[in-house]
Amino acid sequence: MIYDVAVVGLGAMGSAVLQHAAERGLSVFGAEQYPPAHTLGASHGKSRMIRKAYFEDPAYVPLLRRAYDLWEQLERKSGRPVLRKTGVLIAGRPESAIVAGVRTSAELHGLSVETYDAAEIRRRFPMMRPLDDEIGVLEPDAGVLHPELAVTAQLEVAKSAGAVARFSTRVTSWDRAPGGAAFALRLDDGSEVRAKKLALCLGAWLDPAGLGLPVEIEVRRKVQAWFAPTGDAFAAGKCPAFLVDRAAFEEVLYGFPDFGDGVKAAFHTGGEVTTMATLDRIVAFEKDVAPIQRALDAWMPGAAARSRMASVCQYDMSRDEHFVIGLHPGDPGVVIAGGFSGHGFKFAQVVGEIVSEIVVDGATHHDIGFLSPARFAGIVR
Ligand SMILES: Cc1cc2nc3c(=O)[nH]c(=O)nc-3n(C[C@H](O)[C@H](O)[C@H](O)COP(=O)(O)OP(=O)(O)OC[C@H]3O[C@@H](n4cnc5c(N)ncnc54)[C@H](O)[C@@H]3O)c2cc1C
CATH class of the missing domain: 3.50.50.60 (FAD/NAD(P)-binding domain)
Structure with a gap:
């Protein structure tokens, strides 16, 4: 055949x-x-972020609109709950590329987002600790796919x-x-x-x-980590997923609320350049998890009380x-x-x-x- x-x-x-x-x-x-x-x-x-106000480039927005429709259709066809709308908060100083990029994309494509100053972030999401000069852009329609x-x-x-x-x-x-x-x-x-x-x-x-x-593709080693939080303030339904750009963090931090197996967080930027033949799949706590734990603890005290598990993954970066x-x-x-x-x-x-x-x-x-x-x-x- x-x-x-x-x-x-x-x-x-x-x-x-x-x-x-x-x-x-x-x-x-x-x-x-x-x-x-x-x-x-x-x-x-267990989690991948989905959002439409795309800071990476507004040209992706029409593709994302179609992706949302198709994910919903896939849920109906398969009977599997694949997408959960938790909202995503993108935080940092107003001039941060990710914060400015989300706002540009939302404006160009008429997407619904809400912008908060630090005091408003603290009022709406008391588990978060934005700095006074940080703002947050919440996209309520954004959420989490279960890969x-x-x-x-x-x-x-x-x-x-x-x-x-x-x-x-x-x-x-x-x-x-x-x-x-x-x-x-x-x-x-x-x-x-x-x-x-x-x-x-x-x-x-x-x-x-x-x-x-x-085409050139560079493979980067990435570590995703899960933490047991101190209480239920970080549970899905109370706490949105987030991306935070803060100079004091080693890299841009992102994370997901607790769906029952802890708060997950990782660094989006950075990562050791490697190859699939040499990728080190063993997690070393001090090198791989501790920096994520410190950043998560500064952003949401109590979210990273105890390390639960971590795993290695890879990004295939085009130029x-x-x-x-x-x-x-x-x-x-x-x-x-x-x-x-x-x-x-x-x-x-x-x-x-x-x-x-x-x-x-x-x-x-x-x-x-x-x-x-x-x-x-x-x-x-
Ligand atoms: C830690 C982490 C967090 C991420 N977070 C997000 C996020 O929040 N939101 C988001 O949108 N994206 C996110 N991404 C990116 C996203 O997950 C990837 O872009 C996507 O999963 C890539 O899918 P893929 O099918 O291209 O690659 P893969 O899932 O790696 O699939 C490639 C497949 O090809 C198979 N294969 C390769 N060679 C052969 C061969 N010769 N014969 C047979 N099979 C072969 C491999 O075994 C593999 O299964 C994240 C990625 C990582 C690593």
Whole structure:
């Protein structure tokens, strides 16, 4: 059999592509080197922030609007509660890039946000300790996605739509099969699969040089940590998720309220540069967790009373920190979805739609020119 499309990598993005391509009626094969919803990629850790007033670039806002719709549809189709609207507070001095960026994005796109001075933050969220010169921008519609549930839901809906997925099986190589009309993928179980198109959703395993892509991806080691708080003031429903830009912190701090397994926090910026072959997955408390605990304690005293657990994850950073989605500039049979630069999860559903449109039509109706893999070579497609 020759599949219409083979998806390599079934993390957040690949499982969404598998789902959307199957729902469009394509015959779809997916391969993943680890078990479903595993913890060795970037799509694990119980929480991922979703917000629309996007400080990274207002150009993402239309994609986020569509992502919200699609997450709701996924919840209905799968019966799994994937998204919880907790609100997200972005705090820092008014000139902070993230604070100013949220306000610009909200203004440009008419999004509903509320801006508070420090006194108002303390009044509304007494567990928080903003400095006098800090402000906060609350986006009430923002919230938290559950990554493992979301990936599971995407895989389940893909399967019901007819997709075939193989787990704990690595794709070791691929090339054009004789005749050139299809790709031949070799898997480490010794089998070979053929498909007309390839969607590469490899996360930090993407090797741009090996694929002849004019893209650089830097892998960064990230640690996410959970803490037992002193009381229930930090519970979801009382406390929003947050991002705080404060010079006294080592990096930009973000975190989530307690959903029952503690307050989770991590640094968004920074992180040791590494590779997937050398990534150190062992957490060292003093180096990895203590700085997060100190920052969280300064932002919300009592939230980080006791360290509960921590895990290592990775960001796949593109040079400009924007995603890399589109046709391979040298092969119109290959679609790339990578370089999600530590902020991709919330988009997975719309990425699934985009990649499946590109597979079928060679293009998408979404405005994603700014994410083209060709942009680094100065070629605009
Ligand atoms: C700590 C942390 C916090 C984050 N917080 C947020 C957040 O709050 N909000 C947000 O929107 N985003 C966030 N992100 C980013 C987001 O989680 C990622 O952008 C997203 O999960 C990337 O998904 P992916 O499918 O590209 O990568 P992955 O989930 O890593 O999937 C790639 C998959 O490809 C598989 N694979 C690779 N090579 C092969 C092969 N040869 N054969 C078979 N399978 C292969 C891998 O095993 C892996 O499962 C965060 C990331 C981290 C690490």
